[in-house]
Amino acid sequence: MTSIILAIVIGAAFGAVLDRVGAANPNVINRMLNLTDLRLAKAILLAIGTGSALMFGGQMLGLVDVGHMSVKTAYVGVFLGGLMLGAGWAAAGYCPGTGVVAAASGRKDAWFFIAGGLLGAAAYMVTYPAWKASGLLDKIAGGAVTLGTVPGSKYEGMTALPGDILGLVLGLGFVALAFALPDRLMGAGVPRTAPAE
Amino acid sequence: MTLNWKIGGLLLGLVFFAAVLLVKPIGVSTQFVILDGIVADAVMPDLVTKTDEGYTSTNAYLAKSGGKYAKSVANPLNYSFVFVLAMMLGGFLSVMARGGLDRAERAIPALWRANFGDSAVKRYAVAFMGGFIVLYGARLAGGCTSGHMMSGMMQTALSGYIFAAGAFAAAIPVSILMFRKEV
Numbered sequence: 001m002t003s004i005i006l007a008i009v010i011g012a013a014f015g016a017v018l019d020r021v022g023a024a025n026p027n028v029i030n031r032m033l034n035l036t037d038l039r040l041a042k043a044i045l046l047a048i049g050t051g052s053a054l055m056f057g058g059q060m061l062g063l064v065d066v067g068h069m070s071v072k073t074a075y076v077g078v079f080l081g082g083l084m085l086g087a088g089w090a091a092a093g094y095c096p097g098t099g100v101v102a103a104a105s106g107r108k109d110a111w112f113f114i115a116g117g118l119l120g121a122a123a124y125m126v127t128y129p130a131w132k133a134s135g136l137l138d139k140i141a142g143g144a145v146t147l148g149t150v151p152g153s154k155y156e157g158m159t160a161l162p163g164d165i166l167g168l169v170l171g172l173g174f175v176a177l178a179f180a181l182p183d184r185l186m187g188a189g190v191p192r193t194a195p196a197e
Numbered sequence: 198m199t200l201n202w203k204i205g206g207l208l209l210g211l212v213f214f215a216a217v218l219l220v221k222p223i224g225v226s227t228q229f230v231i232l233d234g235i236v237a238d239a240v241m242p243d244l245v246t247k248t249d250e251g252y253t254s255t256n257a258y259l260a261k262s263g264g265k266y267a268k269s270v271a272n273p274l275n276y277s278f279v280f281v282l283a284m285m286l287g288g289f290l291s292v293m294a295r296g297g298l299d300r301a302e303r304a305i306p307a308l309w310r311a312n313f314g315d316s317a318v319k320r321y322a323v324a325f326m327g328g329f330i331v332l333y334g335a336r337l338a339g340g341c342t343s344g345h346m347m348s349g350m351m352q353t354a355l356s357g358y359i360f361a362a363g364a365f366a367a368a369i370p371v372s373i374l375m376f377r378k379e380v
Contacts, residue, residue: 007277010215012290016290020205034369054214072345096226107298112322150353
């Protein structure tokens with residue numbers, strides 16, 4: 001029961017924050033992806049950096065359970081799937097999480113996105129044996145690995161570097177990158193002042 | 198009413214941290230498979246079956262990794278599935294609290310309208326096809342923007358970096374080609 005309460009609290013907070021940073025707004029997504037307004041990218045970089053620094057910092061202080069880490073396997077299909085997701089993300093303006101939040105916020109096109117998504121997921125379920133047989137799902141570079149070796153983690157490190165310190169440093173690097181990135185890389189060069197909606 | 202990126206990014210980072218502190222890293226796209234499984238299992242009750250060790254399925258994808266997806270299909274009231282439903286609730290409340298979206302924006306997003314006109318059919322067709330390849334790609338990759346990119350890169354997972362490289366390598370050129378007019 002506790003886990004269901006946590007799901008409701010953290011899930012609702014995630015949905016609300018996705019809305020407030022503009023990630024569930026396809027206009028904001030495509031202004032980021034066509035490089036005309038990078039403020040959402042700055043928010044995402046800051047979020048990754050903040051999460052990373054807190055998680056690894058907390059691990060080093062013994063406050064965060066290393067066992068909660070969940071590292072996914074690396075294989076060629078990760079890159080191919082990333083390409084597909086990226087193309088659809090740009091065309092539709094939604095990814096899986098932001099699509100459901102957008103649908104709940106009243107965007108009709110997001111419901112079509114979800115319907116297409118359910119069909120796409122079903123198509124993958126049916127074609128999974130062919131991908132499995134192709135070898136493109138076989139692990140590469142050690143599979144489920146972190147860049148450094150995280151003390152007490154069940155996942156192996158790509159390198160022998162201390163994974164917690166590396167995570168903290170990379171986290172701070174993401175924060176620095178968020179601040180260094182300009183507000184826009186392409187387009188009219190007019191600084192945007194009005195809220196993007 | 199988009200938040201300043203510094204506040205928004207900090208809040209988003211705190212949510213990702215809270216998830217990994219209290220439960221596990223955030224992920225969403227698996228739940229599309231679970232919902233498909235729930236619907237398919239209702240139509241074909243033999244799809245997911247209980248075994249001595251847990252659950253399995255006649256579908257190889259639901260049966261993989263010791264039937265963990267099959268187990269979630271059989272028990273929809275689990276953390277990850279409820280999490281996605283709660284995301285919808287949180288998003289809905291957040292939008293309502295800031296006054297809701299206007300009618301035109303709910304029908305067709307402004308940037309799409311500026312570049313492709315007022316045809317709702319065209320917009321919904323692209324949203325549907327986009328959804329198809331997003332979720333097919335996410336399942337092939339084993340995660341999406343939240344699971345691979347945000348949660349993965351936050352944990353220094355190699356797979357998260359590979360995924361992000363693929364996603365942006367496609368998303369940026371597609372977006373630049375499609376959305377030339379600014380609004």
